[in-house]
Amino acid sequence: xxxxxxxxxxxxxxxxxxxxxxxxxxxxxxxxxxxxxxxxxxxxxxxxxxxxxxxxxxxxxxxxxxxxxxxxxxxxxxxxxxxxxxxxxxxxxxxxxxxxxxxxxxxxxxxxxxxxxxxxxxxxxxxxxxxxxxxxxxxxxxxxxxxxxxxxxxxxxxxxxxxxxxxxxxxxxxxxxxxxxxxxxxxxxxxxxxxxxxxxxxxxxxxxxxxxxxxxxxxxxxxxxxxxxxxxxxxxxxxxxxxxxxxxxxxxxxxxxxx
Amino acid sequence: xxxxxxxxxxxxxxxxxxxxxxxxxxxxxxxxxxxxxxxxxxxxxxxxxxxxxxxxxxxxxxxxxxxxxxxxxxxxxxxxxxxxxxxxxxxxxxxxxxxxxxxxxxxxxxxxxxxxxxxxxxxxxxxxxxxxxxxxxxxxxxxxxxxxxxxxxxxxxxxxxxxxxxxxxxxxxxxxxxxxxxxxxxxxxxxxxxxxxxxxxxxxxxxxxxxxxxxxxxxxxxxxxxxxxxxxxxxxxxxxxxxxxxxxxxxxxxxxxxxxxxxxxxx
Numbered sequence: 001x002x003x004x005x006x007x008x009x010x011x012x013x014x015x016x017x018x019x020x021x022x023x024x025x026x027x028x029x030x031x032x033x034x035x036x037x038x039x040x041x042x043x044x045x046x047x048x049x050x051x052x053x054x055x056x057x058x059x060x061x062x063x064x065x066x067x068x069x070x071x072x073x074x075x076x077x078x079x080x081x082x083x084x085x086x087x088x089x090x091x092x093x094x095x096x097x098x099x100x101x102x103x104x105x106x107x108x109x110x111x112x113x114x115x116x117x118x119x120x121x122x123x124x125x126x127x128x129x130x131x132x133x134x135x136x137x138x139x140x141x142x143x144x145x146x147x148x149x150x151x152x153x154x155x156x157x158x159x160x161x162x163x164x165x166x167x168x169x170x171x172x173x174x175x176x177x178x179x180x181x182x183x184x185x186x187x188x189x190x191x192x193x194x195x196x197x198x199x200x201x202x203x204x205x206x207x208x209x210x211x212x213x214x215x216x217x218x219x220x221x222x223x224x225x226x227x228x229x230x231x232x233x234x235x236x237x238x239x240x241x242x243x244x245x246x247x248x249x250x251x252x253x254x255x256x257x258x259x
Numbered sequence: 260x261x262x263x264x265x266x267x268x269x270x271x272x273x274x275x276x277x278x279x280x281x282x283x284x285x286x287x288x289x290x291x292x293x294x295x296x297x298x299x300x301x302x303x304x305x306x307x308x309x310x311x312x313x314x315x316x317x318x319x320x321x322x323x324x325x326x327x328x329x330x331x332x333x334x335x336x337x338x339x340x341x342x343x344x345x346x347x348x349x350x351x352x353x354x355x356x357x358x359x360x361x362x363x364x365x366x367x368x369x370x371x372x373x374x375x376x377x378x379x380x381x382x383x384x385x386x387x388x389x390x391x392x393x394x395x396x397x398x399x400x401x402x403x404x405x406x407x408x409x410x411x412x413x414x415x416x417x418x419x420x421x422x423x424x425x426x427x428x429x430x431x432x433x434x435x436x437x438x439x440x441x442x443x444x445x446x447x448x449x450x451x452x453x454x455x456x457x458x459x460x461x462x463x464x465x466x467x468x469x470x471x472x473x474x475x476x477x478x479x480x481x482x483x484x485x486x487x488x489x490x491x492x493x494x495x496x497x498x499x500x501x502x503x504x505x506x507x508x509x510x511x512x513x514x515x516x517x518x519x520x521x522x523x524x525x526x
Contacts, residue, residue, distance in 0.1 A: 005420075005430075009345025009357060012338050012401065016360040019398040023375030024363070030378055078272055081265040093269060095512060100276055102504045104459050106480050107497050110489060111279030118282050118295045134276065195368030198461070202484055212370050219374055219466070224381060231374045238368065 027235075030228035043229035053214055053230070060211035061237070063200075064193040067132040071189045072182070074133065075140035079181075080174075082141070083148035094145060101138045108135055109199045123205050131203045132193055139192070140185035147181030148174070191238050280501055287494035294494070305495045317492060320479035324458050327389070327475060331396035332453035338397065339404025339453075340446050344438060346405065347412045361406075364399045372399055373466030380467065387469030395467040396457045403456065404449035411445035444514060451511055455504065476500075 034040045047053055078097070082090040100108060112131040116123055155177065159169045197212025211234060218227035283294075287305070291298045308317075346357055364372060376395050380387050415438070423433040439446070461477035468478060476496075483490055 005348040006345050006350075006353070008341045009343075009349065012342030012345070012405075013357055013360075015338065015398070015401070016357065016363075019376070019379075019394065020360060020363050023372075023379040026378045026382055027371075027375045030382075074272065078269060081269055085265075093273075095508070096273055097276065099505065099508060100280065102455060102459070102508055103280070103497075103501055104461065104477055104480075106461055106477050106484070107500065108279065110480070110484060110493075111283050111497070114282055114286075114294045114489075115279040134279070137272075137276070191366075191368060195370045197370060198481055215370060215374060216465075219377060224378060227374065228378060231371055234368070235371055238366075238371075242366070 024235075027228045027231050030225050031232045032229075033225055035225065043226050044233075046226060047229060047233065056209050056214050057211050057233070059208075060194055063128065063132065063210065064190050066129060067136060067193045068186055068189045070129070070133045071137050071140045072186065075137050075185070076144055076182070079141045079144035079148055082145050083151075090145075090149075094142070097141050098138050105135060106198065106202075109202050113202055123203055125204065125208060128200055128203045128208055131199060132196070135196075135199070136189045136193060139188040140182075143185040143188065144178060144181040147178045151177050187242060190241055194237060195234060280497075283494050284498045284501070287498045290491075292491055294489070294491075304491055308492045308495050316474070317479060317490065317496075320474045320476050321496075323389075323473065324475040324477075327393055327396060327464075328454045328457040330393050331400055331457040332450050334393070334397045335400040335404050335453045336446060336450040339401040339449060340408050340442065342401070343405045343408035343412060343442075343445075344434075347409065361402045365402050367399075369399075369460070369462035370466075373463040376463070377466040387467055388471055388473055391467045391469065392464055392473065392475070395463050396460060399460075399463060400453035400456050403452045404446075407449040407452060408442055408445040411442040415441045448511055448514060451507060455507055 031043055032039055032041070034042060047057075082093055082097075085093075109131055112127065112134055113123065116127050116130075121127070151174070155173050156169050159173045160166075164172065195212050196210060197216050200208050200210040201213060211230070215227055215230045215234065218224075218230060286294050286297070288300055288302065289297050290301045290303050342357075342361075346354060346361075349357070367375075372395070376391070376398070377387075379385075380391055385391060419437050419441075420433050423437045424430070428436065458476070460475070461481065464475050465478050465481070468474070474482065480489075480493060483493070
């Protein structure tokens with residue numbers, strides 16, 4: 001009797017349970033525990049009673065929203081232009097857009113700091129938003145480009161033949177058809193922005209703190225239970241965001257290229 | 260005119276996107292401590308970077324980054340390739356469950372991955388250091404290996420493995436001689452992807468590195484930047500990293516363009 005090939009996934013299955021599922025369960029357990037290990041809601045109550053943390057949380061969501069909207073405004077036209085130019089060139093240009101994404105986020109952020117220093121522009125909220133958009137713009141261009149590129153051009157042509165103005169063609173045909181790409185792009189910008197840390201400190205000379213930093217500080221200071229509760233709150237926000245996005249899982253296995 | 264405006268927009272975005280990197284690259288060829296001051300052309304920062312050698316803390320961080328990257332990528336590639344073959348031959352609920360769990364590390368923000376592993380290690384009383392960092396990296400790299408091997412399995416003729424068995428090969432032989440050669444491009448891409456993800460990581464490493472002074476490049480840069488001002492030697496280093504990443508990416512993309520008819524771009 002030979003081992004079935006499906007058994008080859010067993011080591012990884014065990015690994016996934018131990019190193020992925022279990023840690024997440026531990027966060028949930030710690031979030032509802034006090035130091036002695038008994039059940040409590042105190043960690044969550046503390047969050048709502050600490051104005052600084054609550055404020056940081058709301059501020060982080062605002063920054064994430066602003067970043068997402070700006071990325072969309074800047075990225076959609078770029079994706080549209082790329083999708084409508086000749087294939088070979090657009091493929092190369094797309095790689096050019098994606099390339100900076102592969103440079104360490106900290107390095108990119110410090111490069112942004114360098115740019116602001118070089119141009120003698122002050123660091124602060126403006127630099128933070130610029131840095132965020134700079135870091136996450138490729139995340140929106142790629143998925144929007146992919147949907148626009150796959151779109152059958154005959155829809156737009158049909159609308160044109162039936163007398164629609166270019167603006168109408170765009171708002172009634174192209175834009176609605178590209179919404180899946182827009183949503184996955186929004187997710188890909190919003191989720192990492194909300195969980196970013198360290199970037200804000202560097203871009204604002206420690207003046208502005210985002211929620212990720214709050215989590216890190218609490219964990220660093222040994223407040224593991226409170227830190228876990230904050231992490232759980234962040235997970236909740238991310239869960240809600242991804243539930244909003246209408247994702248089709250038909251191609252779930254092919255996501256390899258879509259990072 | 261419209262075409263020109265469109266092209267101009269794309270180029271403007273690209274210039275803005277590359278300006279910071281370009282500035283760092285340009286100022287890596289001058290000695291000035293403060294970035295933005297040009298004190299004449301010099302490769303002193305480059306020679307400093309390499310003459311510092313492995314004894315300097317920056318040198319140690321570079322060595323750590325590379326060794327963790329190779330180790331994590333090797334383990335994830337082995338684990339993930341076998342897992343992909345297993346998952347490919349699974350049906351029903353088991354397959355769904357493992358695919359779902361495989362997606363979690365990719366969807367999880369780094370900070371959540373880092374914090375959750377940190378809490379796990381604390382709860383189990385595991386001392387954190389090199390081994391925990393490698394383990395953590397394996398956990399977020401392996402899903403990408405699985406995803407890059409999967410398409411190759413789908414392209415494969417499923418009968419060849421059975422034919423090998425019928426002709427008397429052991430499952431191990433059939434794996435080495437029949438399956439592996441056909442999925443090799445996916446395995447290699449998976450390894451490169453895992454390596455780049457690992458050397459790029461900051462958040463997960465920060466939470467799992469422990470307090471014994473272990474640093475990879477990202478955590479070193481982070482500590483350095485927080486001390487105020489950036490070590491000038493980081494400028495040539497960043498330039499080199501950019502060129503290395505550029506080369507790796509080109510290899511991956513050329514490979515995937517050559518391997519797939521659909522010309523999908525792997526990022």
